[in-house]
Amino acid sequence: MVATQPELNHKIQVVLVWGNNPPVNLTLLKSLPNLKAIVNGGVGVDHLEIALINSFGVKVSNTPNVVDNSTADMAMGLMLTSGRRIIQGDRFSRDHKDGEDLDESLLGTDISGGTLGIVGMGRIGYKVAKRAAAFDMKILYHNRNRRPEEEERSVRATYCPMLADLLGTSDFIVVAVNLTKQSTHLIGREQLSAMKPSATLINISRGMVVDQEALVEALQNKWIRSAALDVTYPEPLPRDHPLLSLPDVIVLPHMGTHTLETSGHMVQRMLTNALAAMAGETPPDEVTV
Amino acid sequence: MQEEEKPWALISEVGGDNGYLEELVDLMRQHFRIILHKDLQSDPHLHAAKIQVMFMWRYLPMAESSLLRSLPSLKVIAGAGVGTDHLDLPFIADLGLKVTNTPGVVSDATADMAMALLLASARKVLQAHQTTVDPKTTQMPNGLMGFEVTGSTIGIIGMGDIGYKIAERSKGFNMNILYHNRTRRDASAERSVGATYCDTVDELLRRSDFVMVAVCLTPDTAGMIGRRELSLMKPSATLVNISRGRVVDQDALVRALQSRTIHAAALDVTHPEPLPRGHPLLSLPNVIITPHIGTQTYSTARRIVKAMVDNALAALTGRPIPNEVKPK
Numbered sequence: 001m002v003a004t005q006p007e008l009n010h011k012i013q014v015v016l017v018w019g020n021n022p023p024v025n026l027t028l029l030k031s032l033p034n035l036k037a038i039v040n041g042g043v044g045v046d047h048l049e050i051a052l053i054n055s056f057g058v059k060v061s062n063t064p065n066v067v068d069n070s071t072a073d074m075a076m077g078l079m080l081t082s083g084r085r086i087i088q089g090d091r092f093s094r095d096h097k098d099g100e101d102l103d104e105s106l107l108g109t110d111i112s113g114g115t116l117g118i119v120g121m122g123r124i125g126y127k128v129a130k131r132a133a134a135f136d137m138k139i140l141y142h143n144r145n146r147r148p149e150e151e152e153r154s155v156r157a158t159y160c161p162m163l164a165d166l167l168g169t170s171d172f173i174v175v176a177v178n179l180t181k182q183s184t185h186l187i188g189r190e191q192l193s194a195m196k197p198s199a200t201l202i203n204i205s206r207g208m209v210v211d212q213e214a215l216v217e218a219l220q221n222k223w224i225r226s227a228a229l230d231v232t233y234p235e236p237l238p239r240d241h242p243l244l245s246l247p248d249v250i251v252l253p254h255m256g257t258h259t260l261e262t263s264g265h266m267v268q269r270m271l272t273n274a275l276a277a278m279a280g281e282t283p284p285d286e287v288t289v
Numbered sequence: 290m291q292e293e294e295k296p297w298a299l300i301s302e303v304g305g306d307n308g309y310l311e312e313l314v315d316l317m318r319q320h321f322r323i324i325l326h327k328d329l330q331s332d333p334h335l336h337a338a339k340i341q342v343m344f345m346w347r348y349l350p351m352a353e354s355s356l357l358r359s360l361p362s363l364k365v366i367a368g369a370g371v372g373t374d375h376l377d378l379p380f381i382a383d384l385g386l387k388v389t390n391t392p393g394v395v396s397d398a399t400a401d402m403a404m405a406l407l408l409a410s411a412r413k414v415l416q417a418h419q420t421t422v423d424p425k426t427t428q429m430p431n432g433l434m435g436f437e438v439t440g441s442t443i444g445i446i447g448m449g450d451i452g453y454k455i456a457e458r459s460k461g462f463n464m465n466i467l468y469h470n471r472t473r474r475d476a477s478a479e480r481s482v483g484a485t486y487c488d489t490v491d492e493l494l495r496r497s498d499f500v501m502v503a504v505c506l507t508p509d510t511a512g513m514i515g516r517r518e519l520s521l522m523k524p525s526a527t528l529v530n531i532s533r534g535r536v537v538d539q540d541a542l543v544r545a546l547q548s549r550t551i552h553a554a555a556l557d558v559t560h561p562e563p564l565p566r567g568h569p570l571l572s573l574p575n576v577i578i579t580p581h582i583g584t585q586t587y588s589t590a591r592r593i594v595k596a597m598v599d600n601a602l603a604a605l606t607g608r609p610i611p612n613e614v615k616p617k
Binding site for chain 2: 069258
């Protein structure tokens with residue numbers, strides 16, 4: 001629209017961003033003189049240059065909280081699907097030949113009683129802990145800040161001041177941090193080689209939190225057993241990327257919030273933020289640098 | 290114990306589809322000398338009279354009359370898992386044999402499997418993964434919407450050990466938990482997981498987003514989920530079966546899925562196992578079928594074998610048997 005109907009540009013007060021589209025770049029910002037807000041669907045805003053956008057007098061908002069349950073559910077879904085070999089089992093049911101053997105690859109890893117390491121215990125990480133506690137999992141977590149004791153006790157989680165503290169003992173590791181400069185490649189060769197060979201890495205944060213080349217190396221050399229990724233970089237991966245053909249790797253198209261209910265809540269929240277901006281108020285979910 | 294003192298036990302095979310991992314057989318070898326079924330068959334006169342225990346794993350060796358009658362020293366059939374619907378218990382008891390199973394040790398793994406099937410189905414993990422990793426895919430399934438698990442309603446049919454553990458796990462997702470059981474659980478057990486008793490299965494079927502079948506297979510439960518029950522379910526609902534294939538009328542399930550009477554099914558058990566290639570269930574969308582691996586994890590397999598060994602040793606030494614199964 002910005003390109004094809006420029007006479008409408010002055011009318012646009014809000015740009016709604018969904019699935020990182022439309023890309024918010026200099027060209028867009030310069031062509032919308034009355035723009036008040038970039039209203040993002042989703043909580044991650046690593047794809048938006050907030051300082052640049054603010055310099056045009058434009059606010060940025062996201063949709064925190066409403067995404068937490070479905071994203072935590074997705075983390076559990078990935079852990080259980082991977083741990084109990086659901087994809088391999090289903091494939092065997094459909095493709096097996098007469099008298100073909102159940103491979104040892106179908107033998108799973110117990111979730112109940114296993115150790116879960118949560119990297120990033122924000123709202124989403126905490127909800128993952130709550131769900132995992134119901135499976136009697138032992139929970140270790142690493143976070144910039146320690147949670148209050150009652151919150152730890154409520155999900156039976158033990159704080160690890162260093163990320164390294166949870167790498168060697170976790171059967172499953174869920175990465176649930178924001179993507180920032182500090183968290184880029186937080187999980188790299190060093191971390192992957194410290195993990196148990198039987199462990200599974202689950203990433204529901206952003207692709208770039210994990211050093212993807214190191215992950216490929218780790219899987220090929222069996223430093224870890226498997227990976228389950230809702231996020232990669234880029235999204236989608238090129239069709240010949242090794243992650244797509246490694247056994248024991250689940251790759252999903254960034255669908256942690258893809259339920260009708262949550263998508264509906266996100267859109268409602270976006271509207272709340274958009275209407276506030278248009279009324280000249282601060283959007284309730286404004287994100288600043 | 291000296292090797293010569295150890296009693297002899299018959300097992301199916303090591304490795305392969307229905308065989309044991311080597312390390313599991315080593316657990317048995319601590320207390321027993323092991324004969325493989327194929328070795329028994331190739332030289333019955335050498336081995337048959339020695340065998341006092343038959344361990345059954347994934348239904349093998351089959352407890353057929355001809356086999357049982359050929360083992361004069363056999364005292365106990367020690368099975369893996371909790372179901373005994375595949376055994377003719379009165380017949381076996383008439384032969385003077387004891388039967389044991391392994392409840393308890395399988396409950397956590399089976400409850401986990403139930404939740405895995407529920408989540409994988411609800412969030413369309415298999416479809417999304419298959420499209421995403423396919424080199425020929427040009428368009429990502431970005432509009433593929435799943436069903437919200439948090440806050441949804443699960444109806445658990447059969448609230449035994451396993452059903453209750455499913456309820457505990459569902460509570461972590463803030464699910465609304467309904468259940469039906471032959472006998473109602475006591476109030477504190479209900480309160481502890483926030484479960485609501487449904488007097489009738491019908492009520493549970495009408496209200497549930499996920500119908501979870503966790504009963505034993507008995508003459509009463511065979512076919513209990515049929516055309517009528519499926520028609521009472523919500524069109525958006527999912528059937529999850531971790532009990533036995535025959536608890537569900539499979540033909541009725543096929544028709545219900547084809548006509549969109551229900552949305553999806555996730556089954557760890559079918560009838561038969563495995564399903565023949567070309568079976569309609571295998572070509573329906575929104576269906577997950579796993580090859581009865583509900584208890585199949587490294588740790589649980591070890592616990593099962595240890596329990597089988599304990600049961601068998603107790604039977605041979607006349608001690609109280611931890612998990613004896615008697616005909617009704």
